[in-house]
Amino acid sequence: MPDRLAERFSGRTLAVATRHGKERAIAPPFLEGLPLAQVVVVPDLDTDRFGTFSGEVERRLSPPEAALAKARFGAEASGADLVIASEGSFGPYPPAPFMPCDEEFLVLLDLRDGRHFLHRHVTLDVVFGGERCERLDQVLAFAERMRFPEHGLILREQERWSEGQEQHKGLTDPGELRVLAEELLVRHGSLWACTDQRAMLNPTRMAAIAATAEGFVKEMSTCCPACGEVHFAVVEQLTGLPCSWCGTPTEMVRALVRGCAVCGHRSQVPRADGQVAADPGQCPSCNP
Ligand SMILES: [Zn+2]
Numbered sequence: 001m002p003d004r005l006a007e008r009f010s011g012r013t014l015a016v017a018t019r020h021g022k023e024r025a026i027a028p029p030f031l032e033g034l035p036l037a038q039v040v041v042v043p044d045l046d047t048d049r050f051g052t053f054s055g056e057v058e059r060r061l062s063p064p065e066a067a068l069a070k071a072r073f074g075a076e077a078s079g080a081d082l083v084i085a086s087e088g089s090f091g092p093y094p095p096a097p098f099m100p101c102d103e104e105f106l107v108l109l110d111l112r113d114g115r116h117f118l119h120r121h122v123t124l125d126v127v128f129g130g131e132r133c134e135r136l137d138q139v140l141a142f143a144e145r146m147r148f149p150e151h152g153l154i155l156r157e158q159e160r161w162s163e164g165q166e167q168h169k170g171l172t173d174p175g176e177l178r179v180l181a182e183e184l185l186v187r188h189g190s191l192w193a194c195t196d197q198r199a200m201l202n203p204t205r206m207a208a209i210a211a212t213a214e215g216f217v218k219e220m221s222t223c224c225p226a227c228g229e230v231h232f233a234v235v236e237q238l239t240g241l242p243c244s245w246c247g248t249p250t251e252m253v254r255a256l257v258r259g260c261a262v263c264g265h266r267s268q269v270p271r272a273d274g275q276v277a278a279d280p281g282q283c284p285s286c287n288p
């Protein structure tokens with residue numbers, strides 16, 4: 001079997017098309033796990049044109065589309081032929097909508113053969129929130145819950161950003177937060193405080209991006225047993241893990257399916273955590 005991983009990555013330069021310092025999370029696992037020569041950052045790349053968390057630029061593309069658009073933009077801007085870009089989104093966790101989650105995507109674009117590879121990572125470990133405040137003590141209590149000043153905050157007039165609205169982003173200085181909050185409260189009667197989700201201002205998100213990159217490298221370096229191509233990645237999750245008491249299939253994941261985008265080979269693999277039976281609490285028969 002040819003070593004497609006070496007063929008594709010040996011001695012090459014990976015360009016990171018990102019703002020907000022995300023190369024700190026992305027570069028180490030890629031250098032460690034792939035035979036790359038180096039990782040460089042595409043300088044002065046205005047990825048905010050693809051949408052911002054704080055709403056100044058509306059997000060029109062889905063997160064995977066936005067990540068791919070950023071990678072293409074990074075390739076054009078730098079002339080690099082191997083580019084990685086990132087996109088994240090925060091919102092309710094679908095199985096439990098009262099919990100916020102962070103869904104992170106990385107796209108690696110290889111212009112030598114035009115292929116791109118996508119990796120998705122979802123985590124409930126987030127520092128994410130927003131609150132209307134009428135008094136300074138509310139702002140300070142919110143800031144403490146959002147692990148300020150390690151995590152940056154935004155203060156503005158309204159929950160939704162609009163043109164001409166007073167807004168202060170990237171706040172990490174307690175004195176500045178207090179002064180700006182007092183000014184906004186005097187001028188407008190109340191304010192909207194929320195977390196700043198940009199990676200360099202939210203170390204919890206930076207860690208999520210690092211976990212995404214680590215998972216991506218693992219998937220990328222898993223090669224197809226039929227043709228040897230890289231990224232023999234999980235394409236499907238099969239539910240039906242049997243109950244440990246009665247054997248009834250549950251909604252829990254039973255196995256994963258890996259697939260090759262080049263030759264179409266598929267194979268079923270056990271859960272990564274080795275779990276072979278579900279807790280009866282998850283069973284529709286034992287715990288209806
Ligand atoms: Zn059962």
Ligand SMILES: [Zn+2]
Nearest residue numbers: 224227260263
């Ligand atoms: Zn294959």
